[in-house]
Amino acid sequence: MQPYSNSPPETSGPPLPSRRKVLKVAGAVGGAGLALGAGGFTVSRLLDWRHDEDPRISERQPLPVTTSPDAKDGGMVLVAVFLQGGNDGLNTVIPPDGKYKDFRPELSKETANPLPIDNGLALHPKLTRLKALYDEKRLAVVENVGYDKPNLSHFASTDIWMTCDPQGTTGSGWVGRWLDAVDWKGHDPLRALAVGFQVPRYMRGDKTSAAAVQGTSPSAIPLLEGPSGQAYSALAGIPDAYHQLSGVQGNARDLLAVRSSLAQHQTNGAPAAGGAAATPGAAGQLGPQLTDIAALIKAGLPTRVYGAVLGGFDTHAREEGTHADLMSEVDTAIGGLFDSLKGSPYADQVVVMTFSEFGRRAAENGSGGSDHGAGSVLFVAGTPVKGGIYGGTPDLKNLDSNGDIKAAVDFRQVYAEVTEKALGADANEVVGKGFAPVGFMG
Amino acid sequence: MMTEMSTSTDPKIAEMAHLFRRAGFGAAPDQLDQALSAGYEATVERLVQAAASGPAESEPALPPLERPDYAAENARLRGLSEQERRQAVQERQKKEREEYQALHTWWLQRMSVTAVPLRERMTLIWHDHFATGFQKVKSAAFMYDQNELLRKKGMGSFPEMVQAAAKDPAMLIWLDSNSNRKGAPNENFARELMELFTLGIGNYTEDDVRQAARAFTGWTLNLQRGAFAFNAGQHDGDYKTVLGKSGNLSGEEVIDWVTTRPASSTFVAAKLFRQLAHTEPSTETLAGLARVYESGNRVIAPLVREILLSSEFRGDASRRSLVRQPADWVAVSARVLGLAANLDQVGIKGVKGKAAGVKVAGNQPLLAAMAGMGQTLFNPPNVGGWGQNSYWLTTAAAQVRLQTSQALALAADHPESLLEVKGAMPGSDASSPSAALLARLGAPDARAETVAALEAYRKSAGSSSEAVRGLVALALITPDVQVG
Numbered sequence: 001m002q003p004y005s006n007s008p009p010e011t012s013g014p015p016l017p018s019r020r021k022v023l024k025v026a027g028a029v030g031g032a033g034l035a036l037g038a039g040g041f042t043v044s045r046l047l048d049w050r051h052d053e054d055p056r057i058s059e060r061q062p063l064p065v066t067t068s069p070d071a072k073d074g075g076m077v078l079v080a081v082f083l084q085g086g087n088d089g090l091n092t093v094i095p096p097d098g099k100y101k102d103f104r105p106e107l108s109k110e111t112a113n114p115l116p117i118d119n120g121l122a123l124h125p126k127l128t129r130l131k132a133l134y135d136e137k138r139l140a141v142v143e144n145v146g147y148d149k150p151n152l153s154h155f156a157s158t159d160i161w162m163t164c165d166p167q168g169t170t171g172s173g174w175v176g177r178w179l180d181a182v183d184w185k186g187h188d189p190l191r192a193l194a195v196g197f198q199v200p201r202y203m204r205g206d207k208t209s210a211a212a213v214q215g216t217s218p219s220a221i222p223l224l225e226g227p228s229g230q231a232y233s234a235l236a237g238i239p240d241a242y243h244q245l246s247g248v249q250g251n252a253r254d255l256l257a258v259r260s261s262l263a264q265h266q267t268n269g270a271p272a273a274g275g276a277a278a279t280p281g282a283a284g285q286l287g288p289q290l291t292d293i294a295a296l297i298k299a300g301l302p303t304r305v306y307g308a309v310l311g312g313f314d315t316h317a318r319e320e321g322t323h324a325d326l327m328s329e330v331d332t333a334i335g336g337l338f339d340s341l342k343g344s345p346y347a348d349q350v351v352v353m354t355f356s357e358f359g360r361r362a363a364e365n366g367s368g369g370s371d372h373g374a375g376s377v378l379f380v381a382g383t384p385v386k387g388g389i390y391g392g393t394p395d396l397k398n399l400d401s402n403g404d405i406k407a408a409v410d411f412r413q414v415y416a417e418v419t420e421k422a423l424g425a426d427a428n429e430v431v432g433k434g435f436a437p438v439g440f441m442g
Numbered sequence: 443m444m445t446e447m448s449t450s451t452d453p454k455i456a457e458m459a460h461l462f463r464r465a466g467f468g469a470a471p472d473q474l475d476q477a478l479s480a481g482y483e484a485t486v487e488r489l490v491q492a493a494a495s496g497p498a499e500s501e502p503a504l505p506p507l508e509r510p511d512y513a514a515e516n517a518r519l520r521g522l523s524e525q526e527r528r529q530a531v532q533e534r535q536k537k538e539r540e541e542y543q544a545l546h547t548w549w550l551q552r553m554s555v556t557a558v559p560l561r562e563r564m565t566l567i568w569h570d571h572f573a574t575g576f577q578k579v580k581s582a583a584f585m586y587d588q589n590e591l592l593r594k595k596g597m598g599s600f601p602e603m604v605q606a607a608a609k610d611p612a613m614l615i616w617l618d619s620n621s622n623r624k625g626a627p628n629e630n631f632a633r634e635l636m637e638l639f640t641l642g643i644g645n646y647t648e649d650d651v652r653q654a655a656r657a658f659t660g661w662t663l664n665l666q667r668g669a670f671a672f673n674a675g676q677h678d679g680d681y682k683t684v685l686g687k688s689g690n691l692s693g694e695e696v697i698d699w700v701t702t703r704p705a706s707s708t709f710v711a712a713k714l715f716r717q718l719a720h721t722e723p724s725t726e727t728l729a730g731l732a733r734v735y736e737s738g739n740r741v742i743a744p745l746v747r748e749i750l751l752s753s754e755f756r757g758d759a760s761r762r763s764l765v766r767q768p769a770d771w772v773a774v775s776a777r778v779l780g781l782a783a784n785l786d787q788v789g790i791k792g793v794k795g796k797a798a799g800v801k802v803a804g805n806q807p808l809l810a811a812m813a814g815m816g817q818t819l820f821n822p823p824n825v826g827g828w829g830q831n832s833y834w835l836t837t838a839a840a841q842v843r844l845q846t847s848q849a850l851a852l853a854a855d856h857p858e859s860l861l862e863v864k865g866a867m868p869g870s871d872a873s874s875p876s877a878a879l880l881a882r883l884g885a886p887d888a889r890a891e892t893v894a895a896l897e898a899y900r901k902s903a904g905s906s907s908e909a910v911r912g913l914v915a916l917a918l919i920t921p922d923v924q925v926g
Contacts, residue, residue, distance in 0.1 A: 084824075152648060154825075154826070194836070196838065197815070197838045197842075198823075204832075211837040211838075212838035214838040214842070219845075221841070221845060223844055223848050223912070223919070228899055230899070231896065232919070234891075238891040243763040244763055244921075244925045248835065251837070252840060252921075288795060314630075316629070317621045317630070365628045366627065368621070
């Protein structure tokens, strides 16, 4: 299957028990403070909202420059990159095990000249920029990441990675819960941004949701000016709106808040976001997203979490070539992001984290590809990161009953560490209780 | 409860407008008139009959779609030099993109001019269900063939539709069924067949997926003919057990078995209910619908009829409970604003790049707009299709909807005629030009505050051509028109 969306369809799937059953729709960016029922009879009363008095745009503070990772609020920026479809971890970081070639006579040809790191592991030959980051001790290679009782459905496993709930009863995503945890009043709606049309589930909380931005500079929209702009505002604030009328109105209010906020940051003398030179070699879909993100970071936006996505990782067939292209795209895009940030006061505050809903089966299939797996590798990169290898090496002699890699690191440990060290927030609230840090943030 | 939601509109008008928004793309005033005379049940019957057995439509004309002998094509490419091959591939890709755009526009035009709206609605629902994407299939002709299959079979037997959809070339490519080999099958199709098309998570095991995958080995796409072919040499015809059924099961037998499991009835009922009514059906509702589906021999038409006639669909629970998909909203606009003929010229100009996996050039405004709103037809984001409601309501999408609304209004044909209060509402004049406009856009039950906001604009902006178009743009972007 080729490119995936950031989030699984919200309400498709079996009726009951449904993973999506208790989803409370988060439509409010920056927290308009109203839970919008996904179906039931929820009426919002909004007698007092006026766009020009929206408390969410009162803050005008740019992102603070900080070089102290020890500060309680590390002040870092997290760039989360979702590799959608199930990235083949065993071909991303090649294990030293002789069994690797036994399991993958065809697929091992593609990784014939990998880039050695430590512990006998080696990076896919196309990951040259990540190798350089590893040599600079700014890349953490976290192996065997997954969770107990792996689910091999894209949608279910994506939900689990995004909500942190293997039972499937939580609707909110972990970054969404971070947004909820901070008092929304007065907070800039740009605190978390998804690049592109979609807001993935991990960026949607119960009350608040990340904004979605396509392109970096808000173009002028005549309809939002003058009397028609007033009408648009009036429509966005109609009281007693019910069902999806309420949802659409909230969406309109969010749009106005986001546009105003983006405009604030440009009039503050920050360089116009969108003026950044294109990342060299930025092809495909991830490069442009990370180019935009770099521009927004450099503009001093107070955004603490950016979300990007690259699809195409579901390599059931003809994986060779496809996976190499994806590795190249990821490598170029991440390298390009750090290149773009060179010289910016924020360069050393940025942490990039990749994640995927599962890895792929140890044994290749007969179609030149691999099927859904479980444990896999992920990368965390940036100056605040303590480079190295975490989580051990993949154990091909001890696969689970499906023939997949067992998890040694729970993905929530990775989130917990990032939540505490990069976002300066309480992991218990955001991710859940009892997830010991992996150690890649020192 | 009804009083909280009611507008000043006659509840029968509101109910009928709701039916037409869901079972089609809104009703023109004269259609609404006729429907009210005939009554609700009779109207549902008429809509269902037309969709189930009405004649095929031929408007608009299908754009030319190439059906090459891919085997010969690939052989030819292999004989070229490296540089020639790269050039030939580039040319082919360019042609593919042009065909894709033409097909994309074609379907939006069809939705806006169709005389059988429920059939197009069902085709869109099935496209979302058997979601298959051009960016991997890379053939507009194959995508069209699949579309026609869903159109023809969409109100008939569901098990038959799945059998046909499974062997459809677009699906074979999309889920890698075309390279499923004995001894080491790939699980893609078998998994998605059960998870997404027929049963849903929790109603099968990993073992079932693995065993079923064996049944689909040997399925392939004959590149020369562009059609399904069975390669017996690659087929694993040995003993297997899927969901409790054992034997030397073939792919067809597996499909027959999964589509006749009780869990499948609930699954299909849930899918259609969520797409037509609202997204939180109760267990009781679904159980009732599943019974109707089974006693109707798993034919879709009776199930659709049952949903549309249900009190849950007709009443408060379903009212204003589904955000219009971008295709729906554009189709309504195109029909009402008279834009169908030049639809591909309407949209956001100057946007280039890859959007939603499809390459968009600067002169493809409609495609850019649809990509920005999150829905490129024939190219869903993944095999799970699109989402619903808040899925569409992101700030990025809201901005694009605004920009598209402006573009639609600017291109509208004689927009001032849409403000005429006579003939916009059944049985009486509309209360104001804004109310007339909203009624024509499928919302004769628009809220009083919505009408008031538009009237306030109209009175301050005047009656210049520019002001009229501004009013149209605002009407398109009202929650009452954004929500179905």
